Amino acid sequence: MKLELKLFGIPEIMLNGKRTEWSFKKAEALVIYLYMMKSAFKSDIADMLWGDTLNQEKTMQNYRNCIYTIRRALGKDIFIKKSGGIICLNDSYRITSDYDNLVSGKISVVDIEDVEFMKSYFLKESSLFNEWLDEKRNETRSFIIENSIAVIEDEISNGELDNAERIALKVMELDEFDERTYELLIQIYDAKGQFGKIIDLYNCLENLFREELAIAPSPSIKNLVEAARINRDRIQKKNSYGETEKSEIRLYGRNKERSSIRHEIQCFSEDHEASSIIVKGEEGIGKTSLVDSSTYKVSSKANIYRTQCYRAERNFILKPWYSVIQNISRNFRDVIETLPLNIVAPLVTVFPFLRTDKIMNDMEVDNIIFSNYEVIEREVVNLLLKIIENKKIIIIFEDIQWIDDVSLSLIRNILQMDKNRSLFLLMTARTPFPEKIDGMIYDMERSGYLSVINLDRFSKEETIEAARYISPDIELDENEADRLYLETEGNPFYIKEVLSSFIENGMFNNLTSNIKSLLHQRVSILNDEEKKILEIISVHFDGVRLAFLMNLSLTDEIKLVNILEKLIESNLVVERYENDDIVYQFSHMKIQEYVYAEMSRAKKKILHGKSASIFEDMLRDNGRESFYYSKIIYHYEKSGNIAKFIEYTIKYLYNHLCVAHEFFPVFEKQYETKVKIESENIEHHFSRIAKWVENVDLDLMEIETKNQISMFYHMIGRYYIRMGEYDKGKTYIEKLKMLNSVKIKQIDKKNIIKANRQLVCIYMNRFDQDDLGRIVEESLELVKDECDEEKAIWYRLKGYHGIMTGEIEKAREYLADSIRIFENSTEINKYIVNLAASHNWMGETYRIEGRYPDGSNHYERAISLCEESETLGGTPIFYANYGQYLFEMGKSDDSRVLFEKSLELYKMTDSLWGKSIPYSYLARMDFDMGKYDSAKSYIEKSIMYSKKLKSSYEKGICRNCAEYIIKRLNGEICTGASEIKSVLEKYLQISIKSTVK
Known part of the structure; x- marks a missing residue:
């Protein structure tokens, strides 16, 4: 028999390779405890697992049942009993575990998927076991960390950087505050030349320490980051263009495109007819990778030069040619010195490295001063043609969408004059590009001097294949594959970066620094008005409508539409139809994240604030408040307007909880909210609001603030009362009364009445006759000048108090008055559940007196009122009371139907009353x-x-x-x-x- 225990992550016990299912969790815990402890006294095990709640006799009984369960699952010989009441596992089972394998060094920490010991394992009412488990977790965590730190240091010394990185990342899962791991990772990334990862790692550490510990990382880590930066700068300076040979580029797909480039280069090298090439496509689509892969060790006699166009230099004439001419002049210095002065002299102003003593002596100053760029362009062509005579040169131009006009004109002239005989151009351009680029491409392609290769995004299948090509060992399930395609949309650069994040962290993280740089270049091409619209869209998590954009941007409709069309053409924004309206949103989530992150804090606050204000103006009394409230709350929170954020958070919760938790609510609206908020979210909201309330000076607050705090006290008190936490709820309701008793105004009086209604719920639920009577009398005095319907609510409660005290006739009188007022009300729908409750309690008066035939109509009327108005209201208790009534009449079968219906309805409410x-x-x-x-x-x-x-x-x-x-x-x-x-x-x-x- 072979018994395997998996103790890291979610525990599992396998017998002969088959996982054992446990109906009794403490049986599994007992096996694990015995394995870890080797042996234990029976009494100690029993106390550890059941000692919290049971007496000794019951504890030992449960222990014996547990032992029986284990034997039935793992075999009758699984235990060995020793003298003195000691028990242990039978070694003949060949017991192994990942825990022992790790401790003994048979496996590494990277071989374990989840390194937390017995993750999330917990036994109810077994505090001794849980304490033991916590101690064992801490002990195991410390062992893994200390052992792994030593292993990482050894791996770094031996140059095994990848394995060292994997181990370090595993250690971080156990303790994200251990700075030693961060220091080692920085050393690893520095050695691998991954400075971007160092910055990302340090930023994460800095944020973690600031938010969780309110401290900064240690100076030693800062020093390591700075040393890595210096090393990075040194390497970058060394690797300038033209000095080093690129290593082979691993490129998935693009075989057709790569073959086309290599074919044209081969034709060029062998003096056959050839076309220069421009590769175009969106950012990250793989243009550079395709060029690099296509020119790597290509069979050609040509010298290859490379240059890059930068946005910041697009207004600097011929700047992209600078490195090309410099490297050519270095390689062909002897040729340049033989060239006529009229060719070289005009170029010195732009390319000062061409200056020689001879040139300076023979040149006239006026020639330098007054050379125009038409002359310079012509002479650059002449220079190149003279140098490359009987030679072959390939020039790679990256990102020509940023090229200056003179450089672009020079490219056109070279193509027309050389016709790809001696000079071959291989260019990349990011789409969309300016019309001048489009015009050049069109003219040169039509003339046969230029071929265009357009790179599209990968399909879903190609994306998955690319992932496997990039990382052959990766295994993605169907959901992960779908997520990869969703995250990247088939963009190769995104695939690589997102996949890298997934491999390293086991999850799809936020944007990497490389993608940020990529998106920066993509967005920076836009003019100020286009950026403004893009920034407005970025603050809206679910897109924005055209009318909203017009309102917020204060932009003319025609102009706005033109801007949006440009953004759509740039593949930054897409439009979709929603409820017969057009909604604009980003084409990719990561672009939205980037644009939003790049905005200043002040601009974000302004845009969120204005957006919230517009949504606030859109509120209508049409039952869609919750739809807008979520947006208003989101934007006001982001804008930093805490007062407004709190106001609408309270309104949102208040509107929901008013119906969900008021047993006999007054309906101010003709609808009932269907939104349900989880208790955890409610508590979270309460906590945030409570912190705000604590900072309010109650003596200096405005009436609006007082009303908001009143709503909060009422809401939170009512919530806890409905949850059965009466004392906690009563505390807030008493605060509500105190806050509104300082100066009695109309609004203050109404809040006191609201408070009293909640106190009534407590006293009714507790069947507290005295306190209920006191609150009812106080409230009747407060509502004496109010509308009849408000009085009727308290007449109903006065009637219920009469039922409690046995004053049945008096109770019936008050209930009859209540029914009469509600039935004759012009707002009967507003008080429908209160009317139903009055009928229900009228039925109760007859049940208590045993006058059974007289009460049926009232119960049935109460139920029908709620069902006809399609509201839950107090229907569960009405069915329950009617069931009591029929049961006492001897109609047990009919009463069962009503009781079961009552329980069915109780499942739809949080109320405990009558349950x-x-x-x-x-x-x-x-x-x-x-x-x-x-x-x-x-x-x-x-x-x-x-x-x-x-x-x-x-x-x-x-x-x-x-x-x-x-x-x-x-x-x-x-x-x-x-x-x-x-x-x-x-x-x-x-x-x-x-x-x-």
Whole structure:
């Protein structure tokens, strides 16, 4: 038998190569614990796994069950028992683990996919085990880090930089704050000449330390970065154009294009008819790689020279030719010195390296001063033609979209005069390019002097193949392949950079510095107005509509459309149709990220602020607030307008939680929000708002700020009350009352009433008669001058208080008044759930008195009001109360239908009020039918919800149900009822004497 334990990452136990599935997690934990500890006392294991919650007898019982589970899964001989109650695993199983393999050196840390020991492993109610596991994790982490640091240093010394890098990146997964790893990685990247990675690494470290520790990286790391920069500059200076031979370029695909270039070069070299070539395509499409691959060790007698056009130099005449002429003059100095003065002299002003003593002595000063560029252009052509006579020269021009006019004219003249006999031009141009470039290409292609190669993006299949070509060992699943294509859109440069990030980090990271440089050059070609529109679009995460752009940019529609067409032609922006409107967004997410990142902080704040203001003006009372609120919140937060951010965050949450958490809400709108916010997100929002509130001076605040804080106190208090956290919720509601009791104005009075409604929820849920009565009377005094509907709400609550105190006739009077006012209201839909609640409680008055026929109409009316208005409201409790009513009438089958419907509706709300009632009755009915398993489940849930609600009324119902079942258990034969017996014993803390099989 072979037992393998995978302890790094998510733990797994495999028997003979097959993974063992555990229905009982503590069984798996016991095996792992014994493996790590080698042996242990049975009592220690039992205490570690069950000691938190169970007595000794129950603990040992669970221990024995656990041992049985393990033996059934791994074999009866898996354990060896020793004297003194010690147990260990049987060595005959040939037990191995990745943990021992790592410690013994059989495997390296890079062989482990996830280096965290027993990642995310945790046992409920087993604090001793969890403490042991945390200690073991820390111990393992320290071992791996210290051991790996030594290995990395050795690998660097031995020149094994790739392996050293892989190990260092693994170590960073365990401790991202250990500066030693960063120092070693900087040394590795420096040795590999990857200065961009050094900068990215240092920036990440600096941000991490600033945000998490509020400190800066150590001076030693800064010194390493500076040393790497100096080394980089030295190497770059050494590797100027014309001095070194390029190494072979690995290039996937482009075979047809590469063959075309090599064919033309071969024809040129062998004095056959040939065409110079221009390779065009978007940034990163692979133009340079294609040129390099095509000219690498090409069979040619020609000398190759290379030059680059730069945007910053596009207004400097003949600057791209400078390096070419300089290198040619160096190689053919003897030829230049024999050339006539009239050819060389005019060029000295532009190319001072051509100056010689002879030239200076024979030249006239006026010739230098007054030489125009038409003369210079002509003489450069003459110079080149004289030098290359009977020779072959290839000149590579990179990025001619930045070329100056004179240099471009010179290219045209050379092509026309030489006709590719002695001089061959191989050029690249990024699309889109200026019309002057397009015109030259058109003329020269038509004349047969120039061929055009257009590079397109790779297809999805080609992208995947390119990834495999670049990194033969990489394995991408279908999702990762899709993500790679989505991230890169088939652009080879993006493929390489994104793939590199994926290989190094196991994830697709943000833009690398190389791509940033690439995008900088792409965007910088735009004029100021085009950049302005691009920047506006960049602040909108989901695109922007034309009308919005006009409003924000203050640009004429025709002019704006022309700019957008230019941006679309530049493949920076795309347009899409959404709801019969045109939306403009970036053609690639990375371009948007770059444009946004390059803007100044001030400009970002202004654009976000103006965008938020426009969305704010677009708000309409049409049920789409949440749609705009998310955008307004986003932009105000980004603009730094915290007050507005808080205002709309509160409004957004308030509108949602008003319906989701108000049991009998007043509908200010004719719709009900369908948006659900996760509890974690709600708590996150609350925390951010609370920090803002803490910084507000309550004595100096404006009335608007006071209203916002009031909304927040009401919202957060109501939320916690609905979650059953009454004390926490009551704290905020009391703050709301205190804040609005300082000076009673209309708005203040309404906030106090809102606060009282929440306190009512607490007292109703807890069945607190005294406090409920006090709040109802206080509120009736506050609303005496309010509309009748507001009074009716409190009449309803006064009626409910009467039910609680047993004053049924008085309760019925208040409920009747409440129903009358709501029924006659011109805004009945606004108070529909309150009307339904009044009918429900009217039905309750008849149920309590046993006047069963009289209550049915009220329950049915309550339910129909909610269903007809398509609102959940209090419908779950209405079904529950009606179910009680029918049950007491002896209609148990009908009541079951209502209770089950009630539970179905409770799943759609967060409310706890009344939730235990249907569980109690269903437990009783299922017990009577001999369905002990479901009865046990129902009674457990009833106990849980009644305890959480802390309602004495619901606790009473639950206890009555329990006592009913206990009574049935006494002396009766109840086969299979042992488990429900155990639950009730624990709940009621009594011993049930019964005949149980």
